[in-house]
Amino acid sequence: MRLEGVRKRYGRGPEVLAGVDLDVVPGVPAVVLGANGAGKSTLLRIAAGCSVPTSGRVRDRPRRVGHLPADLPVPERTPVRTWLAHLAAIRGSGRDGAEATALLERLGFTGGPDTPMGRLSTGNARKVGLAQALCGSPALLVLDEPWSGLDDSAAAALDAVLAGVAVPLLVADHSGRAGGLAGAARWSLSAGRLAPGPAPEAPRTVVVLRCPGDLAAVVARLPPSARCSGEGPVLTVRVPVAGGDALLAAALGAGCSVLSVRRPGTP
Numbered sequence: 539m540r541l542e543g544v545r546k547r548y549g550r551g552p553e554v555l556a557g558v559d560l561d562v563v564p565g566v567p568a569v570v571l572g573a574n575g576a577g578k579s580t581l582l583r584i585a586a587g588c589s590v591p592t593s594g595r596v597r598d599r600p601r602r603v604g605h606l607p608a609d610l611p612v613p614e615r616t617p618v619r620t621w622l623a624h625l626a627a628i629r630g631s632g633r634d635g636a637e638a639t640a641l642l643e644r645l646g647f648t649g650g651p652d653t654p655m656g657r658l659s660t661g662n663a664r665k666v667g668l669a670q671a672l673c674g675s676p677a678l679l680v681l682d683e684p685w686s687g688l689d690d691s692a693a694a695a696l697d698a699v700l701a702g703v704a705v706p707l708l709v710a711d712h713s714g715r716a717g718g719l720a721g722a723a724r725w726s727l728s729a730g731r732l733a734p735g736p737a738p739e740a741p742r743t744v745v746v747l748r749c750p751g752d753l754a755a756v757v758a759r760l761p762p763s764a765r766c767s768g769e770g771p772v773l774t775v776r777v778p779v780a781g782g783d784a785l786l787a788a789a790l791g792a793g794c795s796v797l798s799v800r801r802p803g804t805p
């Protein structure tokens with residue numbers, strides 16, 4: 539799918555999108571970042587075909603789009619299983635919603651299949667939204683803040699689900715988790731335009747030190763890559779993983795004692 543020169547203005551308001559070009563192709567998840575109000579949801583709604591651009595166009599959008607909007611309108615009184623079965627029937631992915639139910643289980647849904655949609659917790663409602671987007675073999679996935687509201691284990695389960703996605707994927711993300719999608723291309727949306735986004739920050743080792751005397755004097759003796767914050771005699775230092783040993787040597791040389799070392803991936 540390709541967005542070409544997409545512009546969007548709501549009524550007489552300011553232009554929210556001011557000429558967006560974007561290719562969304564399999565194997566390169568397109569991750570859109572941006573401040574609140576930057577226009578990410580607007581862009582995703584246009585990409586999904588739920589909103590029309592004021593000018594510009596969307597080419598090669600497949601017929602089957604799995605869309606998780608920022609605010610999914612749900613029938614408040616309809617039980618989860620009934621709603622998912624209804625959506626599955628519309629999409630031709632079976633009449634019983636079994637595929638969506640299996641996805642819900644994978645995401646650790648605890649809301650109960652007979653619970654009315656309007657009574658679900660935020661996280662469980664998000665899981666239903668994800669299940670409806672992912673089921674029915676969509677040929678394009680457009681997900682607006684898919685990790686929002688998920689607990690750690692559900693977020694990890696979603697990581698695993700998305701790692702297996704072979705279709706083009708467009709994601710808006712505040713959580714930072716989309717940076718972990720293999721091959722992801724990050725884009726920043728600002729002033730209505732997309733620019734290549736910041737590279738994901740490399741994981742850092744966190745070292746907590748107890749330092750004698752003047753903290754500023756200690757910091758001056760640490761490697762330049764060290765990011766320091768401190769209070770009283772305790773100094774917390776974040777360094778790139780490869781710089782951990784050099785930091786420890788410099789810290790010990792400055793007379794500090796090491797209170798803890800946490801490497802990325804350890805609790």
Ligand SMILES: Nc1ncnc2c1ncn2[C@@H]1O[C@H](COP(=O)(O)OP(=O)(O)OP(=O)(O)O)[C@@H](O)[C@H]1O
Nearest residue numbers: 548551554572573574575576577578579580581608
């Ligand atoms: N239906 C609408 N009618 C009028 N203005 C709208 C509409 N939808 C969004 N806007 C405006 O467009 C701008 C962009 O909103 P949008 O929701 O796309 O941003 P966003 O980047 O997704 O924000 P957030 O991170 O807070 O979710 C905002 O100024 C918003 O008020």
